[in-house]
Amino acid sequence: MDNNTPVEWFGWFRPDILVEYKQMFWQGAMITVGMTVACIIMGCALGLMLALARLADTRHQPWKAVCKYLLRWPSTAYVSFFRGTPLFVQILLMHFAVMPLFVHPVNGLFISGDLARTLKQDHGALMSGVVALTLNSAAYISEVFRAGIQSIAIGQKQAGMSLGMTHGQMMRYVVIPQAFRRMLPPLGNNMISLLKDTSLVSAIGLAEMAYAARTVAGAYGRYWEPYLAVALAYWLMTFMLTLGLRALENHLARADRS
Amino acid sequence: MWNKKFALAIGAAAVSVLAAGAAQAQGRDLVVASSATYAPFAFENKDKQIVGFDIDIVNAIAKQQGMKLRIVNTPFSSIFASLNNGDVDFVISGVTINDKRKQSFDFSEPYFDARQLIAVPKDSTVASLKDLKDKKVSVVSGSTGDDVMSREVGKTSGNIRRFESTPLIISELAAGGVDAAIGDNGVIAYRVTQYPTLKTVDDASFPKEHFGIVVRKGDKALQDKINAGLAAIRADGSYNVIYKKWFNQDYKPQ
Numbered sequence: 001m002d003n004n005t006p007v008e009w010f011g012w013f014r015p016d017i018l019v020e021y022k023q024m025f026w027q028g029a030m031i032t033v034g035m036t037v038a039c040i041i042m043g044c045a046l047g048l049m050l051a052l053a054r055l056a057d058t059r060h061q062p063w064k065a066v067c068k069y070l071l072r073w074p075s076t077a078y079v080s081f082f083r084g085t086p087l088f089v090q091i092l093l094m095h096f097a098v099m100p101l102f103v104h105p106v107n108g109l110f111i112s113g114d115l116a117r118t119l120k121q122d123h124g125a126l127m128s129g130v131v132a133l134t135l136n137s138a139a140y141i142s143e144v145f146r147a148g149i150q151s152i153a154i155g156q157k158q159a160g161m162s163l164g165m166t167h168g169q170m171m172r173y174v175v176i177p178q179a180f181r182r183m184l185p186p187l188g189n190n191m192i193s194l195l196k197d198t199s200l201v202s203a204i205g206l207a208e209m210a211y212a213a214r215t216v217a218g219a220y221g222r223y224w225e226p227y228l229a230v231a232l233a234y235w236l237m238t239f240m241l242t243l244g245l246r247a248l249e250n251h252l253a254r255a256d257r258s
Numbered sequence: 259m260w261n262k263k264f265a266l267a268i269g270a271a272a273v274s275v276l277a278a279g280a281a282q283a284q285g286r287d288l289v290v291a292s293s294a295t296y297a298p299f300a301f302e303n304k305d306k307q308i309v310g311f312d313i314d315i316v317n318a319i320a321k322q323q324g325m326k327l328r329i330v331n332t333p334f335s336s337i338f339a340s341l342n343n344g345d346v347d348f349v350i351s352g353v354t355i356n357d358k359r360k361q362s363f364d365f366s367e368p369y370f371d372a373r374q375l376i377a378v379p380k381d382s383t384v385a386s387l388k389d390l391k392d393k394k395v396s397v398v399s400g401s402t403g404d405d406v407m408s409r410e411v412g413k414t415s416g417n418i419r420r421f422e423s424t425p426l427i428i429s430e431l432a433a434g435g436v437d438a439a440i441g442d443n444g445v446i447a448y449r450v451t452q453y454p455t456l457k458t459v460d461d462a463s464f465p466k467e468h469f470g471i472v473v474r475k476g477d478k479a480l481q482d483k484i485n486a487g488l489a490a491i492r493a494d495g496s497y498n499v500i501y502k503k504w505f506n507q508d509y510k511p512q
Contacts, residue, residue, distance in 0.1 A: 021413070021414055023414050024414040027416075095433075096426075096429045096430075096433060099433065100432075100433035100434065103434075104433065104434050105379075105434040106434070106455065116434060117434055120433065120434045120435045121394050121434070121435060121436065121437070124433075124434075124435040125419075125435065203421075203422065203426075204421075204430075205396065205419040205420060205421050205426075205430060205435070207416060211420065214399055214420070215399060215400075215413070215420055217400070218399035218400025218401075218404065218420065219400060219404070219408070219413065221400075
């Protein structure tokens with residue numbers, strides 16, 4: 001078949017324009033997956049730290065004041081900012097304002113010169129995107145962790161303490177395992193949102209999956225083919241994520257019964 | 259809330275268009291559509307007035323020909339439909355003259371010579387399109403600049419970085435994310451003046467395009483009036499004054 005002949009399905013759907021850009025779609029899908037995995041891992045780590053900071057308290061001065069002003073207050077402000085502003089705005093702010101301040105070929109505060117040039121040109125959008133998404137998802141994830149830990153009844157802690165456990169042991173063996181099971185469903189929700197939110201990063205020119213669709217739409221002025229294709233791909237990815245999370249939930253439920 | 263505001267704005271625009279239409283029937287104002295999101299050709303200033311090169315040109319023509327105008331901000335995507343519907347009398351909105359559009363509309367003589375223009379950092383050695391072969395270049399998705407680079411390095415090349423608008427491709431260049439940006443000359447030249455670290459490179463091998471004022475097919479009377487006005491403001495030097503005001507240089511024919 002001649003490469004230039006449009007193939008038409010149902011008279012209007014043209015898969016040939018997708019085939020033409022298949023390399024771009026494939027690479028875009030890889031970036032979407034890679035970025036999601038990286039952001040989930042880093043977002044969970046940062047989110048856990050934020051949650052612990054928000055829950056920090058002690059019985060004695062001056063540690064009481066330290067906990068309040070250096071841990072609880074900053075982490076609350078952080079969560080408030082990143083939950084209270086649109087992710088899209090955060091991405092643009094990160095890429096066009098914050099990043100150039102620190103990494104810039106001419107006058108970056110941290111890195112400048114040729115290293116900054118290579119870094120920005122080869123990985124600039126990816127860096128900004130991953131940082132913005134991680135910071136944003138950490139704010140949401142920290143609330144999931146906080147809710148999970150706070151949901152464990154006080155009697156459980158008291159029981160642990162009365163067995164002679166230290167605070168650390170009590171958290172590790174009594175509270176966290178129970179809290180983790182409760183956190184899993186909302187955590188899954190966050191991961192699914194995160195995966196879909198990677199599509200916003202196409203605004204700063206990162207060639208992920210939505211970028212490929214936008215490129216095809218821009219070149220052909222056709223919207224059905226590229227966007228239906230990526231919609232299907234996103235759905236497939238979130239569906240697999242759901243399956244994985246369900247398996248983990250079942251596994252934990254079985255472990256609990258035995 | 260936004261939707262409500264938007265609907266109100268559209269309603270207000272529609273009412274003003276209808277009112278203008280009625281006025282014109284009594285031999286007064288002509289209604290002109292322009293999409294005010296395309297600085298420096300037409301954009302809204304902080305006082306919500308539509309200003310720009312296109313607006314100054316159309317006002318100069320009107321003054322010369324004794325026409326009274328009412329300019330209506332219309333989204334570019336519906337600008338030709340408004341003209342066809344009779345909501346507006348003519349259009350000036352950075353519209354490139356091409357054969358496809360000529361089948362449905364009539365154009366004035368060209369009032370602006372458009373071409374692709376390259377923006378690069380001041381210390382760059384790039385002198386032409388050929389020098390961009392292995393460089394990273396930002397373009398507006400689906401634009402002429404995108405076509406040019408796609409032909410040069412292949413449309414799926416990772417060296418092409420696509421963005422939604424001209425301000426973004428220049429920001430990316432200024433932030434060091436790409437080696438160059440390609441876009442419409444008027445907008446690129448205007449944006450580059452906002453960044454002291456950037457300069458433009460003009461490659462004469464880019465195909466020439468022209469912007470024209472659009473009238474309904476067969477509206478010969480209006481087309482002639484506009485062309486007469488355009489010729490007059492070119493002859494008396496006011497065209498060059500306006501050109502210099504917006505592009506910071508004298509008009510040079512391509």
